[in-house]
Amino acid sequence: MSGPELDQLFHALADPxxxxxxxxxxxxxxxxSALAEPLGVTLTAISQHLRVLExxxxxxxxxxxxxxxxxxxxxxFTALEGWIASHRAQWERRLDALGDVLEEDD
Amino acid sequence: MSGPELDQLFHALADPxxxxxxxxxxxxxxxxSALAEPLGVTLTAISQHLRVLExxxxxxxxxxxxxxxxxxxxxxFTALEGWIASHRAQWERRLDALGDVLEEDD
DNA sequence: ATGATACTGAAGTCATCGCTTCATTAATGG
DNA sequence: CCATTAATGAAGCGATGACTTCAGTATCAT
Numbered sequence: 001m002s003g004p005e006l007d008q009l010f011h012a013l014a015d016p017x018x019x020x021x022x023x024x025x026x027x028x029x030x031x032x033s034a035l036a037e038p039l040g041v042t043l044t045a046i047s048q049h050l051r052v053l054e055x056x057x058x059x060x061x062x063x064x065x066x067x068x069x070x071x072x073x074x075x076x077f078t079a080l081e082g083w084i085a086s087h088r089a090q091w092e093r094r095l096d097a098l099g100d101v102l103e104e105d106d
Numbered sequence: 107m108s109g110p111e112l113d114q115l116f117h118a119l120a121d122p123x124x125x126x127x128x129x130x131x132x133x134x135x136x137x138x139s140a141l142a143e144p145l146g147v148t149l150t151a152i153s154q155h156l157r158v159l160e161x162x163x164x165x166x167x168x169x170x171x172x173x174x175x176x177x178x179x180x181x182x183f184t185a186l187e188g189w190i191a192s193h194r195a196q197w198e199r200r201l202d203a204l205g206d207v208l209e210e211d212d
Numbered sequence: 213a214t215g216a217t218a219c220t221g222a223a224g225t226c227a228t229c230g231c232t233t234c235a236t237t238a239a240t241g242g
Numbered sequence: 243c244c245a246t247t248a249a250t251g252a253a254g255c256g257a258t259g260a261c262t263t264c265a266g267t268a269t270c271a272t
Contacts, residue, residue, distance in 0.1 A: 067247095155260090
């Protein structure tokens, strides 16, 4: 889970169209055309988004004939949860420590 | 947890300098100067990063005198974990379904 | 008051992003 | 074989991103 990989991962998730694609794929696999149809963008745009999702490990695709079938992939989500898990402990300790200080507020 | 908020959140996390800031702050609060020192960038750059982190709910700052003290904030991380939690079930169901199909691979 | 310290605002630069159009390749169906 | 369909490559465009420098504003110490 190196730095550039995390850059790619979070960057991939930062775009609403890509998150919509992921949401769609988490329901069922789909072709590029099927993904494009409800999103109001070009096939080309979807292809580009898919490349981003693929290199960040969030989606995987497979071309059979002229149809590319896209689905959710594991490595991206594993990396995401791994990063959060590796920081959660410190966050919670820090946020608890803040709670002690913030008793004058609110 | 609306769309634009998620955009901001993931965008904030996509930058290595900002993640370094968060990592530092998850250890202890720090001033802007203290954050800048080990990162090899300008004070101005840190100020700009802090604005991003603050609007995405990942950090909070407070200026006393001429020193701005920065610390981890809760809403950002809550939103992050909330988003993941709301998708994990479908992902896992999907990835399990893939496992059944991927017996020809690897 | 004076000078140093801690930061912020404005403006500019260079790279990257998301998207489009146009052209092309490749597979499929009549 | 020919037309349609599915997708990709190339190139360009407007917008945004990360960063810098330079100039300013407060605050603090002496």
